[in-house]
Amino acid sequence: MTLRIVNTDLHIHTCLSPCGDLSMGPRSIVETASRRGLDAIGISDHNSSENAPAVMAAARGSPLAVLPGMEVTSKEEVHILALFDSVEQAFRLQRIVYDHLPGRNDPDVFGLQVVVNEDHDVLGFNDRLLAGAADLSVGQVVDAIHALDGLAIACHVDRETFGIIGQLGFIPESLPLDALEFSRNTTIEDARRRFQEYSRWAFVRSSDAHSPEEIGIAATPMLLDGVSVGEIRKAFLGQEGRRVGWPSRDRRERQES
Amino acid sequence: MTVRDVVEKLGLEVLTAGAGLDRDVTGGYASDLLSDVIAHAEAGSLWLTLQTHANVVAVATLKDMAAVILVNGRRPDPDAAARALLEKVVLLGTAQPAFEVAGQLYQSGVRGRV
Numbered sequence: 228m229t230l231r232i233v234n235t236d237l238h239i240h241t242c243l244s245p246c247g248d249l250s251m252g253p254r255s256i257v258e259t260a261s262r263r264g265l266d267a268i269g270i271s272d273h274n275s276s277e278n279a280p281a282v283m284a285a286a287r288g289s290p291l292a293v294l295p296g297m298e299v300t301s302k303e304e305v306h307i308l309a310l311f312d313s314v315e316q317a318f319r320l321q322r323i324v325y326d327h328l329p330g331r332n333d334p335d336v337f338g339l340q341v342v343v344n345e346d347h348d349v350l351g352f353n354d355r356l357l358a359g360a361a362d363l364s365v366g367q368v369v370d371a372i373h374a375l376d377g378l379a380i381a382c383h384v385d386r387e388t389f390g391i392i393g394q395l396g397f398i399p400e401s402l403p404l405d406a407l408e409f410s411r412n413t414t415i416e417d418a419r420r421r422f423q424e425y426s427r428w429a430f431v432r433s434s435d436a437h438s439p440e441e442i443g444i445a446a447t448p449m450l451l452d453g454v455s456v457g458e459i460r461k462a463f464l465g466q467e468g469r470r471v472g473w474p475s476r477d478r479r480e481r482q483e484s
Numbered sequence: 485m486t487v488r489d490v491v492e493k494l495g496l497e498v499l500t501a502g503a504g505l506d507r508d509v510t511g512g513y514a515s516d517l518l519s520d521v522i523a524h525a526e527a528g529s530l531w532l533t534l535q536t537h538a539n540v541v542a543v544a545t546l547k548d549m550a551a552v553i554l555v556n557g558r559r560p561d562p563d564a565a566a567r568a569l570l571e572k573v574v575l576l577g578t579a580q581p582a583f584e585v586a587g588q589l590y591q592s593g594v595r596g597r598v
Contacts, residue, residue: 394517395518
């Protein structure tokens with residue numbers, strides 16, 4: 228077992244998200260993430276995983292690990308980040324989400340939803356209303372992700388809109404989330420102070436990047452033996468030496484021990 | 485005016501069987517952002533929402549609401565319905581959207597915080 232620090236940014240959009248910059252193509256994402264010292268990224272477009280394979284293909288041969296995922300909007304309008312090891316798992320969740328996602332996209336209102344290959348060639352346009360909400364409760368979304376062996380992370384819980392605390396007032400005790408994500412607006416120190424009551428969950432920060440310049444502006448170091456959903460889950464649970472390793476806490480822990 | 489008066493006047497469906505409907509209604513609040521309801525709703529109010537999550541029941545209990553009106557034909561999630569019975573939170577339903585229901589309540593003399 229070789230544990231090493233892995234710098235992660237698990238929440239990145241592509242040009243498939245209607246709000247995503249059209250320059251968020253696979254190679255641009257992979258190059259920017261690598262240049263900024265990230266070791267692992269998650270590809271999480273709104274209610275779709277269709278561009279995840281292209282980003283994974285663009286990263287092939289590079290040290291950057293890419294986890295396919297999706298930012299699901301529940302019927303309560305809570306955003307849940309799903310992350311998987313394989314495209315097949317992500318596409319199975321996508322099937323479920325699509326079956327519960329009403330409406331058609333209007334590009335003039337919400338933006339283009341561009342499906343691309345790894346070279347950023349346009350393969351087509353997704354015409355579903357990816358900006359909409361799936362008719363699935365937050366509990367159903369989390370259960371569906373777990374049934375596919377994925378990670379379910381509550382997105383930007385520090386944001387009122389589309390964050391679980393803003394939408395639902397508080398995080399239900401019984402919801403089996405794997406971690407809570409904080410936005411770039413909240414430092415990990417602030418998160419620990421302001422959200423102390425939720426410290427039973429692992430805290431992560433991610434960029435929620437919609438444009439290349441935002442990639443990695445919030446990131447989470449983890450101590451892992453390789454990058455996989457299983458390794459990240461262990462880090463969230465603090466098992467077998469894996470952990471979410473924020474430098475400030477590491478220093479404090481070293482001083483205390 | 486009691487919850488029962490409102491149910492009869494607006495033709496609402498009582499979604500929590502056997503719930504006590506004799507409480508006085510002292511105000512109204514309409515919001516689907518539960519954090520906002522926690523921050524701003526007042527005790528004794530009717531709360532109009534389209535959220536159906538079990539947290540609705542918890543927030544209604546916390547804020548000591550007179551009743552919750554689920555609009556647009558929404559039904560409570562199964563665990564929300566179960567918890568409402570347990571916590572004696574009155575859940576009411578209507579096919580009408582929130583704007584219409586709020587208008588009718590206002591015409592009946594129910595006021596929000598001014």
